[in-house]
Amino acid sequence: DAGVTQSPTHLIKTRGQQVTLRCSPKSGHDTVSWYQQALGQGPQFIFQYYEEEERQRGNFPDRFSGHQFPNYSSELNVNALLLGDSALYLCASREGGRDTQYFGPGTRLTVL
Amino acid sequence: EDQVTQSPEALRLQEGESSSLNCSYTVSGLRGLFWYRQDPGKGPEFLFTLYSAGEEKEKERLKATLTKKESFLHITAPKPEDSATYLCAVAKAAGNKLTFGGGTRVLVKP
Numbered sequence A: 001d002a003g004v005t006q007s008p009t010h011l012i013k014t015r016g017q018q019v020t021l022r023c024s025p026k027s028g029h030d031t032v033s034w035y036q037q038a039l040g041q042g043p044q045f046i047f048q049y050y051e052e053e054e055r056q057r058g059n060f061p062d063r064f065s066g067h068q069f070p071n072y073s074s075e076l077n078v079n080a081l082l083l084g085d086s087a088l089y090l091c092a093s094r095e096g097g098r099d100t101q102y103f104g105p106g107t108r109l110t111v112l
Numbered sequence B: 001e002d003q004v005t006q007s008p009e010a011l012r013l014q015e016g017e018s019s020s021l022n023c024s025y026t027v028s029g030l031r032g033l034f035w036y037r038q039d040p041g042k043g044p045e046f047l048f049t050l051y052s053a054g055e056e057k058e059k060e061r062l063k064a065t066l067t068k069k070e071s072f073l074h075i076t077a078p079k080p081e082d083s084a085t086y087l088c089a090v091a092k093a094a095g096n097k098l099t100f101g102g103g104t105r106v107l108v109k110p
Helices: none
Strands: A003-009 A010-015 A017-024 A032-035 A042-049 A053-057 A063-070 A074-078 A087-094 A106-112 B003-007 B010-014 B019-026 B032-038 B045-050 B056-059 B063-067 B070-075 B084-091 B104-109
Touching: A003 A087, A010 A017, A010 B063, A017 A106, A017 B063, A032 A074, A042 A063, A053 B084, A074 A087, B010 B019, B019 B032, B019 B084, B032 B070, B045 B056, B045 B063
Parallel strands: A010 A106, B010 B104
Antiparallel strands: A003 A017, A017 A074, A032 A042, A032 A087, A042 A053, A063 A074, A087 A106, B003 B019, B019 B070, B032 B045, B032 B084, B056 B063, B063 B070, B084 B104
């Protein structure tokens, strides 16, 4: 049983560019959340998707947007990249009605 | 505003030297408290979910406990492979967002 998968593993972009990160949830999971983790800090909640809709959003600007597909996979898009967007981006999934979220390996984004 | 504070920030242990990590939280209407382990450059790995004061969960050398204001993660007779960052998080409602603490970096020396 595959766990949560994310792609790509690493990504290097320059300021002002746009980036798309992808996530496939654990089998049987229908809810996907995205988190940003700066070096040496705990993850910060970006948003959560369920039934292809954004259900909850953290304190992140509109430059951060997302999408969930009918197969429950999800994308995180970040526009107009800033140096401060450099971080590990984590995707987590959970089964509807259950509390525990399971995390993927993350995508390391570096903005130069 | 929900707050989660973990202490200490870093912990250096000798192999076999038991210790405890603290997670104090301020949240209205706690749904659950979660412990994760994170290795460098990897995603957090789920350890425990605690729901009510007095609850305890165990897994190998780890034991998590919960009170109304804090949680403890006890590491008994740690081994070098227990070296990792341990993250604590809270959720206010079923499936709600996780609010994380800053983590405790544990290094166990042989």
